[in-house]
Amino acid sequence: MYKIMIVDDAQFMRVRLSKLLTGHGYEVVEAENGEQAVQTYRSIKPDAVLMDVTMPEKDGLEALAEIRGYDNQAKVVMLTALGQESMVLQAVQAGAKDYVVKPFDPDRVLRALQKALG
Amino acid sequence: MENKLTFNIEADELELFIDEVNEYLQVIESSLLQLEEQASSPETLNLIFRAAHTIKALAGTVGHQRMADLTHAMESLFDAMRNNQLTPTQKIVDELFDVVDILKILRDEIINQQASDIDITAVLSRLHTLIDQNSHKASSPKSEVSSENTLTPEQISQIKKLQEDEQSVFNVEISTDAKTFAPAARLMQAAMALLDAGQIVRQRPTMEDLSAGKHNNRLEIILATKLEGKAVKELLADVADLSDFQVRPFKVEQPAEAPPPSPPATAPKNGNAPVSVNSTSKTVRISVERLDALINLVGELVTNRNRLKQVEEILRSQYGKDETVGELSESSTHMGRLIDQLQEEVMRARMLPISHLFDKLPRLVRDVARTSEKQVDLIIEGAATELDRSVIEVIGDPLIHLLRNAVDHGLETPEQRRSANKSETGTVKLTAAHVEGRVVITVQDDGKGIDPDRVRQSAVKRKLMTPERAAQLSDEEVIDLIFQPNLSTAEKLTEVSGRGVGMDVVRTNVERLGGSVFVESVLGQGTVFRVTLPLTLAIIETMLVELWNTVYAIPITGINDVLYLSDTKTDTISGMPAIRWRGAVLPLINLRQSFADPRLGDMPKTVGGKQAIVTVTWGKQRCGLIVDRIIGKQGIVVKSLNSIAGEVPGISGCTILGDGRVALIIDIPGLINAELRLRHVKEGLKNGHSL
Numbered sequence: 144m145y146k147i148m149i150v151d152d153a154q155f156m157r158v159r160l161s162k163l164l165t166g167h168g169y170e171v172v173e174a175e176n177g178e179q180a181v182q183t184y185r186s187i188k189p190d191a192v193l194m195d196v197t198m199p200e201k202d203g204l205e206a207l208a209e210i211r212g213y214d215n216q217a218k219v220v221m222l223t224a225l226g227q228e229s230m231v232l233q234a235v236q237a238g239a240k241d242y243v244v245k246p247f248d249p250d251r252v253l254r255a256l257q258k259a260l261g
Numbered sequence: 262m263e264n265k266l267t268f269n270i271e272a273d274e275l276e277l278f279i280d281e282v283n284e285y286l287q288v289i290e291s292s293l294l295q296l297e298e299q300a301s302s303p304e305t306l307n308l309i310f311r312a313a314h315t316i317k318a319l320a321g322t323v324g325h326q327r328m329a330d331l332t333h334a335m336e337s338l339f340d341a342m343r344n345n346q347l348t349p350t351q352k353i354v355d356e357l358f359d360v361v362d363i364l365k366i367l368r369d370e371i372i373n374q375q376a377s378d379i380d381i382t383a384v385l386s387r388l389h390t391l392i393d394q395n396s397h398k399a400s401s402p403k404s405e406v407s408s409e410n411t412l413t414p415e416q417i418s419q420i421k422k423l424q425e426d427e428q429s430v431f432n433v434e435i436s437t438d439a440k441t442f443a444p445a446a447r448l449m450q451a452a453m454a455l456l457d458a459g460q461i462v463r464q465r466p467t468m469e470d471l472s473a474g475k476h477n478n479r480l481e482i483i484l485a486t487k488l489e490g491k492a493v494k495e496l497l498a499d500v501a502d503l504s505d506f507q508v509r510p511f512k513v514e515q516p517a518e519a520p521p522p523s524p525p526a527t528a529p530k531n532g533n534a535p536v537s538v539n540s541t542s543k544t545v546r547i548s549v550e551r552l553d554a555l556i557n558l559v560g561e562l563v564t565n566r567n568r569l570k571q572v573e574e575i576l577r578s579q580y581g582k583d584e585t586v587g588e589l590s591e592s593s594t595h596m597g598r599l600i601d602q603l604q605e606e607v608m609r610a611r612m613l614p615i616s617h618l619f620d621k622l623p624r625l626v627r628d629v630a631r632t633s634e635k636q637v638d639l640i641i642e643g644a645a646t647e648l649d650r651s652v653i654e655v656i657g658d659p660l661i662h663l664l665r666n667a668v669d670h671g672l673e674t675p676e677q678r679r680s681a682n683k684s685e686t687g688t689v690k691l692t693a694a695h696v697e698g699r700v701v702i703t704v705q706d707d708g709k710g711i712d713p714d715r716v717r718q719s720a721v722k723r724k725l726m727t728p729e730r731a732a733q734l735s736d737e738e739v740i741d742l743i744f745q746p747n748l749s750t751a752e753k754l755t756e757v758s759g760r761g762v763g764m765d766v767v768r769t770n771v772e773r774l775g776g777s778v779f780v781e782s783v784l785g786q787g788t789v790f791r792v793t794l795p796l797t798l799a800i801i802e803t804m805l806v807e808l809w810n811t812v813y814a815i816p817i818t819g820i821n822d823v824l825y826l827s828d829t830k831t832d833t834i835s836g837m838p839a840i841r842w843r844g845a846v847l848p849l850i851n852l853r854q855s856f857a858d859p860r861l862g863d864m865p866k867t868v869g870g871k872q873a874i875v876t877v878t879w880g881k882q883r884c885g886l887i888v889d890r891i892i893g894k895q896g897i898v899v900k901s902l903n904s905i906a907g908e909v910p911g912i913s914g915c916t917i918l919g920d921g922r923v924a925l926i927i928d929i930p931g932l933i934n935a936e937l938r939l940r941h942v943k944e945g946l947k948n949g950h951s952l
Contacts, residue, residue, distance in 0.1 A: 149639040150575075151317065152311075153281055153315045153318065153319055154277060154281055155274065155277050155278045155281045155319055155322070156319070156322065158274065158277060159274075184866045195308075197311050197315070198311070198312045199311060200309075223443075224314065224317060224318055224321075224783060225333065225442060226333065226336065226337065226340075226441075228442070228443040228445065228446065228474075229474075231443045232443065232445050232446045232449055232471065233472075234446075235446050235449040235450045235453060236449060236453075236468065236472065238453070239312045239450075240450075241450065241499075241500075241501070242443075242446065242450075244443075245318045245321055245322065246318065246321030246324070246329070247322075248486055251501065254501075255501070256405060258499040
């Protein structure tokens, strides 16, 4: 079973995503900011990461850079919103495998994950 | 219904959703206040931006488009502010406060699943105008893509070498739909995918150009790879939002000058950046219902523990120092301690910092100050003070009322203050603290204070009392009259003394919670309201007493002392029974009379037990309650009586005892009020006053 880390500061979003992923046979761990994401990634080593861009403590871009620095094979899919084009670009440049725009279409999230996992 | 709305949200998600939206709205509101006071920092702007951003995502996720649109506009404004493209003027801040109010209405649409009559078009267009006027649009030159289609000699030789190395070279052309979100990022994603697959000989536009938004929604790459063309296509098929892509074997055309290939973007390499190792505090949200269920279970445990204690006592009296009884007693004592701890932990889980309530108040004070044309500094202390959420939920309205009054009626206008040699800006101070197992909240203003003589006049005019009686009362007692219901409706009083609107409601509500509220005021200097509340409403420590054969529980927080009736000498003072106690006269209330129920017939006159007096205090009132017998101290779980018996004067609720009996909880303020007021009436009649 693939283990997916969901990173979002809004609990509602985590609950939503978590429901979606567990419903499709994924195991889920959650982190609520970039800092936690980096630490959780190190300790749990999930198979893929779904991560919000805008977060307190450490934003998604910083966390992405740290996670990729720690594991250059890290498969990170960014969750983003309209208005964040430049951040998405930076994320992709920094090694994000894909990005999904909020409000997200569940199929898109699942597809992005499947692709990231290969 | 015509205006019914449906959202993409399950019933069990609603509470979390609303909680979270409220949390972020609160962040926006308090940050706006900081902006208004020019006390904002870059962090504030980041915080407020993130909050708007998150609400947008939340609203979008449940399909509330108008709410998402409005927060999106708000977010853009905050973004412009944090990039110093827009200065938050008072007008903008005012507008944003209005937006927050509208967002609250839109939020309620989700709760009620019903459209409100709010129309956001006007406010949206105002926000957009602000954004357009003030933010310098980042210029996005998109047309500077080189149309050169030639390769450098170096590139050509590189390609040859790669082909010799048994790599296939492809010419890849990719295009995206201009209307997709972040097309540059999709193109970049495609480029990154190809980079993973092999070596990019040439890329147009380059990564830099893509980053700068220089692209015509097209990307052209010459790729050398060990993969077959089909595999390359599969890679690209994985990239979302591409409208078209072609993968053709590369054919060398005319060698000529071309822009040098861009170095492939490298992933940042700061893997060993310092990571603080603070253990992430793991928290979960628990629904209130679940906590309440837990409280109830703990309550049952407490009840059963008490029952166990009783059984243990019976066994002890039967078997004396039996070893098994000793063991039982030991383990029941131990269990008792565990249950106490469990109860404490569960109670702690229900505790919230009062900031949950306090955070909402600066906005309120601001609004009231504006409409009443006052200048106010609001000082808040002790916002971290924790109390049970049941208390926080119900204390909000009385507190808001006190605060509103403090600003509206307590403080003077800047002109009045100036002529009174005070600073034009008044101060309202709100504090919370734990004092002796209770929470004390004060609302203090440095305004004009309450004039006792005006209250006297008003009370007489309202026929609440005779002029003689009014003159007899001390200033303190007179000021306390503002909590009288009849006085509160006096329009005149509101104008002249500035107090009284709904104060009776405040006191009633606070007392219903087992709390008290008192006022102190110095004319010309200000007024302070002191609200004392229990930490929790769910479990209380009580003294169990018996009256005839019914058990009553007296909340321990109101009790001073227990005396035996036989040890005291009862006098009759003003026709009422009383004792001298600690140098003062203590009126006695015989609970047998207070709770005499005609349906039960007369209680036997003689009392079997040793009659006792429980002395209780409520505010400044003291009195002694005569009971038949003291049973002992016990923690009880409060259950409402309302659903069974309706409101019973002098009784605030009930509990189930260990032996299954029901005990009635005595409402000390209610009882004192009812009994002593009755005495005033009798006294008045005796003295020949009409009321």
